[in-house]
Amino acid sequence: MNARLPERQASRALLIGSSRFSHEGLHDLPATVNNVQALADALTDPAMGGLDPSGCRVLTDPATPKQVGDAIDAVVNEALDTLVLYYAGHGVLSRHGELFLAVEITDPDPYRVHYSGVPMTWLRSALAESPADNRILILDCCFSGHAVEAMSGTASAVGGKLDIRGTYTLASAPAHETAVAPVGARFTAFTGELVKTLREGIPGCGPLLTLGDIYPALTRALVASALPRPQRLNTDLGDHVAMTRNPAYRPPSRSASKPRVVSQPHRSPTGPHRRASDEQDPKVAAEFHSAMLDVYRKAKKEAGYNAAYFLQMVQEVGGLEAARRLIRAGSVSSGFTALWEKGRLDLSVEAVVLQDRFAGLFTDEELDIARDRLAEYGYSSAQTS
Template sequence: MLIGTSRYAHDDLPDQPVVRNNLTDLAAVLTDPEFGVLPAEHCMVVHDETNLTFIGRQLRSAASAATDLLLVYYAGHGCLHPRLHTLHLALPETDPDDLGFSAVAIDVLKDSIARSPARSKVLIIDSCFSGRAFTGHLASTADRVRAQIAVRGTYTFASAAGNTAAVVMPGERHTAFTGRLLRLLRHGVPDGPAELDLELLYGRIDQLMLAESLPRPERFVVGDIGRLVLAGNRAYVPEPPPGSDAERPDVGLRWAVFTRAPGTMSDYGVVASGADLPGDLAATIRDHLGGVPDPGAFGQAGALPWISFSGCTAVDGEPLLAVAVTTASDARDGLGRVITATRFYALPWQTAADTGLTWTGLYRTIRDIRFADVDAAPAELDAHDRVAVPLHRMAPPVLSESDLSRWATVAAAIVDGRSVVIVVDALDPPSVDERLRLLDAIGALMPYGSRARLRAGTWADHRAQHRLQLHFGLRAGPGQIAVAWHDDEFEIPVGPRGRMHLDRLRAMRAAGATAADLVAELAGQREFRDVALPVAQPAPPPQDEAHDEAHDEAPPVAPSLSLAADPGPSAPSHRRTAVTPGETAALVADVTLASIRNGFAAALLAAVGLLVFSFGIGSASGTAVLTGLGLLAGAVLMTVVVNAVKRARARRRFVAGTAFVMDVTPQPTVDAVFARCQLQLVVNAPGVAAVAVRVRDPRVPVDRWPEVGAQLPVLVRQGDPRRVLVMWDRVQTHDEAAAS
């Protein structure tokens, strides 16, 4: 039974909107068909319930019905009675001055749990135990709370000590404690056992909270149930029996070091390398870098190490599988700055394919290689100037049904030649092991041979030019598809090859194949494949006009998203509109009409005609009057002719098209009719094929603010695709889109 309160009527109890996410996501994890421990019909969620009697009845009913496991979870404010110091769990209408009649007393909760016939009982409380009644009782309150929440035969999690406030981190989707619990349940514990028991989860959560200087959780165990399994380990990868040469053969790795010499200001480059590597080795290594690493970015999403993988070709033409690891060193350059080093390793592609080597396995193969100095060769080399290490062969990753539904379309987009960034929270990023697991999960949903040319990495900066096709980051760069790390569902436009790949997966599923069957089938497809297709190119420089500051060229990213092919039924259709040639001509005429009317020659002719006409009227000269009228008529005729010519030129210079929204600044929350907006677009129009453009529009209607994935009607300047005009009056408002 999952109970949570996110909104409160009393001023002393601030709202906690993230509690709703706690309940929804925790229920999904606990009832997962493959890794969860509860059937969906046995999981009850009570959110923002005001009726105390109803909660009591539901709790007693669940407790009496449970025979194997009873799990009770509460998220919200915890309050202590000001006189009795008894703990109460707050509800939406809780009054801190009248807790007995407006909140759930912990004694009542304990009694219901203790009376349950369930063999195992788990109580999880994610709340602050201090509240307004803590003043003057800090020393004794912690002990009182510990005594109160301990329940006979129950394993109890508490998000914080009795005199410590629980935390909600800014920008995070969950409370700090539940968010880290969910991280472990949803993504697993790398190098951990196949199942996650309560003691293991507590230890890992405690480590995470301590590392981030967050309030450390507490646990209370009454009875011997610490080994109770709460979920399967999604990151568990079975390994072959240790010591088996057949299972872990030695391999001679080719190597190179990309850094700068300590104490100097020399450029970063290849300072040491072995033999039989790619010809342009420095360029190959740079292709693995997702930007300029920051050695001081501790605890941030872009912190080192960065790990990237790709296929490449040796100077003699032999295909290779490579990994590059960028780390910070203890050495400093001539200005005293920390030097980073990228260690590059490669092995024959055929060796990797024959063993089904995963990216995680390749990283574990090389992670313990030692170097004497930042710019030195590996400490141990064989007679062929290679690093001899046992190949860390691992079984394919184990995917749940939710993993399959979430990441199959991402794999299809990669197969289709698209570039995908997995967007993470800056303050709550996944660990390196979690990122490697997800990269392998997506890779497992493609033919294994696709890794021969696919570039994937644990991090890339959206502001940098790089060649990674699948990576983690804070946001998408130009022409990239962005999917959120925490989202359970997302739609991705997929082209013909991607749709064909998804159709094959669906056909296998329809024939009864499980997620494991799909992974095994794709892992067996080890023939050399190339996932790179024609990609979007940066917009060419303007040919006949000065650069418009409001429309900047997006920096080139290769490979990037191509929309030249029809995205098909899976492409987003939110607020899609059509633009006819007639509408295009009318809009362009409207835009140019003001400048046409102000044509200098026509205005001068009209002024002279008016002057002559006035002179003729004053002097009673018929000739002057007729001359003035003729000049005025000529001015009108000139305006008509110039207008027609300009309109014809405008029709030739602008074409109607569509723009696919890859990224957009957040919609303003303040009341406003118009606001400034920056968009990353991929533009398609006659003569303009899949051009990545950045547009800054100072006047976007807030009620028509676009979303990522929307297609917008645009006018595109021929010869200068950066000159894009979004026709906002032809975009549906949010209300119109909802109604349709």
Template sequence: MTRLPDPARSRVVLVGTAAYHAKDLSDLPSVTNNVNALAEALTDAANGGFKPEHCVRLRDPADPRDVSRALRNAAAQAEDTLVVYFAGHGMTGPRRHDLFLCTSDSDPAELALSALPYEHLRDVVLDSPANNRIVILDCCYSGRAAQDLMGDAPGVLDQLEIAGTWILAATPANAPALAPQGARYTVFTGHLLSLLTGGLHGGGELIALPDIYRQIRREMTASGMRPPHQRGTDTVDLLALTRNPAYDPGSDVRDPAEWIRSQLHAVPTDAETAPPSGPRVGPATRFESGLRGLVRRAFRRTPTNPLYPIELLHGIQDEVVERRIVLDGFILVPNRYVLGLSPFDWSRLSPYHEALTKELVAWLAEYVAEQQWRVWGELSIVIEVDPRLTTGRIRVVSRIEPGS
């Protein structure tokens, strides 16, 4: 069940570098607004999940050791939740592509001596006794860099992962894209603040971490910007940073077909749920229509679910296309499909497993018929929990069961 942090046992460190002395690092005035507004949102008396006295703001730190001391103090005190946020310039080293977070006195020619290595931040967070660790990075490389934070530089994404931690990383291409001139906030943090202070309409009482990622990803992608990346482990997906200011108990009951229609063009979370090279065809729309027969309350609070039912359909279609074979002039596809979900997704979808599998079987039968393919036997689809999966991912396994 999604919950807020324990305010007395949680700590927040917000670091923002807006002014730089190095000529190769442009100033980012909106970063100061980021830190102040985010602190207010997280410690808001009505909706925030943290106490103001446990939220440290570091604005324009000159020495990376100042950042290190603040991180180590907060990490040692946090027992329930530790949140670390950094906004400013991020750069990678010339050889090993190590990630560095720049302070006001950072020199791009001497990153190892003048900037904070992300590896150090990672170690401090990893050593914290906190049950939940959240790292939010709103940084990019300077205009001279060839790649952004989550680009093709080997090892950068792997550096970000910390066991038991949820990490959200913005990936703008350069400083102007990160902080447009005259904007009050950087682009990524602006979307984050809009969600935390304006709320998620149609969502639940709390804004869970996967909700934050999904909503920001959707908004940034719709605006033609590079979407953020996330990594999460263990049960940190069940945590929220704030209450949902837009929560309306009446929105728990809504037309499931209407909601599914709004998700038909949702961006897949990653390669495991991305669409295949072939086109999506008519049965997907009819799958949506078939959901009209479900009980209205079956989709209670589904808009906040990290995994959308339409992605199950796409996952099955990918598997069908991949596993089809030609035999005696006919194209044959497997008849038995197992949908593996993370424990979190399986639990949240459990009230309507039966209804979903029924509609998915009907869709698959129609899809195969329209393609003029044949099935080895009677179609069946089951939904199972797969503890190896993280929230938002699915795994589809198919096999042939003759005579079933």
């Protein structure tokens, strides 16, 4: 699936920033107002190709849950292509572990937050009922990882079986951790890194910044700074949805796009100038196809990851062609990211491609992409066999 930008006139965003709170149990968060404005500017910048300014609504310091509900209702039904809901503020848990988003009047008492906070179920229902093809939920608040559970239907407090296909949920912190808003900082830690990523781009990625690109970049930057690890839930290829253009994209040179010519055929088959010389060998290609199926089985059994889309691709176009498409994609696949999170990049397509017995099936450029991609995520190609 190719990445694409949202259709400007058919897409909507609601960015909510709660910075003032009347209850003494919740301290003010002035950075959230800067969050929503900077994010709105990035998403609607014509040079970055995102949303139309008229379709991006900013709501700062809502006083009551009803104000949030009315704002959600106003954008949800208008979005036909892409819907973005963003909240920055305090996340509060009820005594049953339900996540509520705080507004000015919210009482953080676990026994009373039901009456004064915005329940996660409102957002879940709104996203499920929206006619938009792509739905994106971004939460920058404490305990926001509960939203991932709620959107996946695993939270015991969330009832019903709502259809939330095509939804991508991005949370700033795990379910039982607090988010970080450094005192005196212009932005909260998570949104500050998100805005930086959108504005500066991600070197090595394609011309568009997809959610599949953004999540691992955010994670690497935040974890490297000893900040909470973001959480995400992707359904129905939501990670292929692009947020903006990639300012750091550099088109490959013409010479780099061509396979290198082998001038010394006597070199070792594992030498650095090898081309795809074994492509016509049906035995090697069949072994590689079997290896791709084996990757799927091991990922499911050993890492608990069901790569259904990958399996479908292998079955439809064959293991060799599937690997080439994934290697040459402008960004890492959702499966690669999932395996990275689980510490099992040894099961990635890139790692298998670099095995000596299969490397001859691929061009030098494809091997370089695989090697560089693994290195970027801290996995050495020397670990492949």
